[in-house]
Amino acid sequence: MRILVTGHLGYLGSEMVPVLRARDHEVIGLDTDFYGSCDFHAVPVDAPMLPLDVRDVTVTDLAALDLDAVIHLAALSNDPLSDLDPQLTYDINLDGSVHLAEVAKQAGVRRFLFSSSCSLYGKGGDAALDENAAFHPVTPYGESKVRVEQALSAMADDTFSPVYLRNATAYGLSRRLRADIVVNNLVAHAATSGKVLLESDGTPWRPLVHVLDIADAFAAVLDAPAEAIHDQAFNVGRSGENYQVREIADIVADVVGDCAVGFGVNASPDIRDYQVDFTKIHRTLTGYRPRWTVRRGVEQLWAAYRHGGMTADMFAGPAYVRLREIQRLRAAGAMGADLRWSAA
Template identity: 50%
Template sequence: MKILVTGHKGYIGTLMVPMLLDKGYDVVGLDTDLYARSTFGEGIVEIPELKKDIRDVELSDVEGFNAVLHLAGLSNDPLGNLNPKLTEEINYQASVEIAKLAKQAGVERFIFSSSCSNYGAGGEDWLNEKSAFNPVTPYGVSKVKVEQDVSQLADDNFSPTFLRNATAYGVSPRLRFDLVLNNLVAWAYTKGLVYIKSDGTPWRPIVHIEDISRAFIAVLEAPRESIHNEAFNVGRNEDNYQIRDLAEIVKDTVPNCRIEYAPGAGPDKRCYRVDCSKIANVLPNFKPKWNAKKGAVELYEIYQKVGLTLEEFEGSKYQRIAHIKYLISNDLLNGELRWQTEELKVVE
């Protein structure tokens, strides 16, 4: 099976691609590589690729593939808030256009990396795939709109599937520190502090990026009738945590650290618990292998191995929004998040 992975050089994609190759898939990537200067630890597995912004994808780019795994986009709430118009163009409009082109090209499966951010201010209730959308950020809104529009494209020859990932964590060649578990462990390791920016009460489902990749592979392996135009919450029910519980796990993992709440910290309106029973029941090949404790240990050990410093952790290299602002301020990207010249794409 020949697969196109958009965003193959991002946080999830750099881990997913080797897993797809190990399964014997023929994989091609498509990525503008905004984070070429942000590689963490060991290098990235190279595959045939199209160096292209997803806003510029053409029919010829998606021809000849059996499936498109669409990961690319502005990757989190703060980055989405930086310019809601660009979030609309990149995360929503470009994603829908790629799905339309894939359908036109005869691509059979389109797997979209959606998000549990769709549920937004979900409160204390358990939310399943039929629960109401309640996004509270441009990022969440964009994911909802893609699902709604692409679902209308489904027919006998084109099967979209929507994987609503819980909050991601885990080590990647394109590591991010703006994710809750990655962030808390980095604070604990570099500063001896588990620093919580809310009051610790919000619920958040979390899932390792390796298990997200397993979900994509499970969809590729599943019979068409099981995944056709279906949405799945990606994670496990037992991996819904309150932020304060994650803080305790980190405190137990990283020696000589303490928990501290930000001054005036209050509840975060992004609060939701998700029911992941459907993916477990419908996709028996999906076998998650990670939990928060194991993930915290993995993160702590890699931070130790590379000697992570506070300056690296708080700097612009691995913080998505800070890195984008750095590229813009140094005239590497323009305000539309496009590379200024071909030469500036080269890693310095």
């Protein structure tokens, strides 16, 4: 297939592109490249691309590419970024996504894979939540995911099959590393300070999934017949991979060794607390086989941080924390308040 991957230069996208190519898909990227200075000792992914903001894409841009599918990853990718200015999250993650889907549909693209998030479940009870569970988003980020899914669903018809991949929280090595997601963060803390520092009281539940298992899930949706995925939501992750944050900390301390588990100064209960059921994706996409566990991911990160020389200064800097990098770029005048690049 010929596939447009938006956000292909981000944490998930830069690992997804090689996975798609290995399956003989032709990939064209689209990214405004907010995090061009944020590589972690790796060659950036190299793909033909449209250097565009999703808010500005036109039907002409996409029609010229003769695409079979769009994988839409580009977004402000976490809660702290959405707290910076909630309106920006609605502009990019909600309105930008709906705009992209509309132009894709008009350009004749038949399949649209949206990178949604389990965070739209927000606050769950003790039971694991399946795709029919109620939405309780607790941030603009989570709410934007709900509203995009609803808008895309209204666009579904014989010519256009949207699919909503509700990823668990990702972990694992990527050439565009993020250290602002829980597993990667705890390992970086341990590697640079000898302490595993929890920012919550450690009790919340989180579903977790490796970046490469997310890439395989998107590839499996591309392989599936349209009737199996048309207007469907899939929780993306693996049974048995729901953890309390405290358990993740214990795994990190065990793998890194000689680490004390402690609580940060602002540690408090976290309102995002949910366990997720992954039965549907395994039942429907029979070729999908997630391979990673959190323990293996922690081992991978620990080895990478040691060999790549993750220092306390690097960890404290902007390169691997999305909010800090956006703040740095804004303060330097490289982009405006609307996160569009300033004229050179």
